[in-house]
Amino acid sequence: MTELSAEAQRSAESRGESGRQWMAALPGIVAELCARWSLRPGAPISGGKWAYVAHVTTADGSGAVLKVSPPDAEFHTPARLMAAADGRGYVRLLAQDASRCALLMEPLGAPLAATGLPVDGMLDVLAATLRQAWRAPCVPGHTVAAANDKAVGLIGLLDDLWPATGKPCSPQLIAKARGFAERRAAPAAGTEQVACHGDPHPGNLLAVGAPRPGAETGYVFVDPDGLLCDPGYDLGVAMSGWQELVLRADQPVALVRGWSRRLAAATGVDEETVWEWAFVERVTSGLFLMSHGHQDEGRELLASAELLR
Structure with a gap:
């Protein structure tokens, strides 16, 4: 359930050893986040070029989206911007874990x-x-x-x-x-x-x-x-x-x-x-x-x- 899109794999591999290490650690990272946030993992979302993105279900049965980025990717500024926007023009941010470069967001439809x-x-x-x-x-x-x-x-x-x-x-x-x-x-x-x-x-x-x-x-x-x-x-x-x-x-x-x-x-x-x-x-x-x-x-x-x- 932690399969990366082909584009995200290419992006991770272009980062060299750090990208390969992140791909190897990704299943454990996702499992840890799902346990902490009481999530049931779902299907990965295709089209992501730089990160792992997947559907998840929360403890109350609601849908959400989990995104996990490589550790050397820019994370803190985008996360702060989404939090500051509070859903105005941006996806609503439900939770975040800076140590894992992970975001939990509201589910959205087609682009x-x-x-x-x-x-x-x-x-x-x-x-x-x-x-x-x-x-x-x-x-x-x-x-x-x-x-x-x-x-x-x-x-x-x-x-x-x-x-x-x-x-x-x-x-x-x-x-x-x-x-x-x-x-x-x-x-x-x-x-x-x-x-x-x-x-x-x-x-x-x-x-x-x-x-x-x-x-x-x-x-x-x-x-x-x-x-x-x-x-x-x-x-x-x-x-x-x-x-x-x-x-x-x-x-x-x-x-x-x-x-x-x-x-x-x-x-x-x-x-x-x-x-x-x-x-x-x-x-x-x-x-x-x-x-x-x-x-x-x-x-x-x-x-x-x-x-x-």
Whole structure:
């Protein structure tokens, strides 16, 4: 019952010995958590890329979801963000164990990505739910820096991962992404900073089981990174997918520019900010995925980014 998805196995194996040790210890960790929280384990949930995720049943017969992440994964900031949000735009957190990097959460339905909605419809739901999620209090310990820490980190990824992955895209693409990231690293004075989700794609936006406060769109986010950043970053991530549409579009730039205009209009965030964050995210995510064993997905992202430069 502690079977990892193929993607999660690849991610764990990319961590080397620590990842293999975690996979070996996982059955015991899950058994320990189930005993402590009075849970009956159920079927693993497919689709998880970085952690073990499974259905469980609580002592009162209610459903819940158990997530266990590798010990070297970022855990504390996302957990604090979900706790601070208290279900507003985010999945409700029922319990957590920091020593085991484990979360017990409310059960949710299918992701937005599975609805069959057109891209514009999905972007509208993403934008509306992000506006709700951004109202979560900033995570304790976060401070507003003079430079945008996320952009600085992405510059480091570009510099490190492009050679490490065998230079799988053009140097011109790296240069353009780096230029955009440098501009985002020095935002104008007064730029808004919010507690961003960090990875708000349609697969991370899941339907709630019943209407409730904080989930007015019918969806809430899971798996936040929980970083302090300008809200344009979240919007850039939200529109950095749909590689297959970009790759076969007659006018890929016009297509993706339309997405950035739509998100900007829905949120009041500057359109160029959304466009630049999305471009940087498309390139850095492609390199990151390749570095963690997800070669095909990473190459598709990079190929789509080449059409947008």
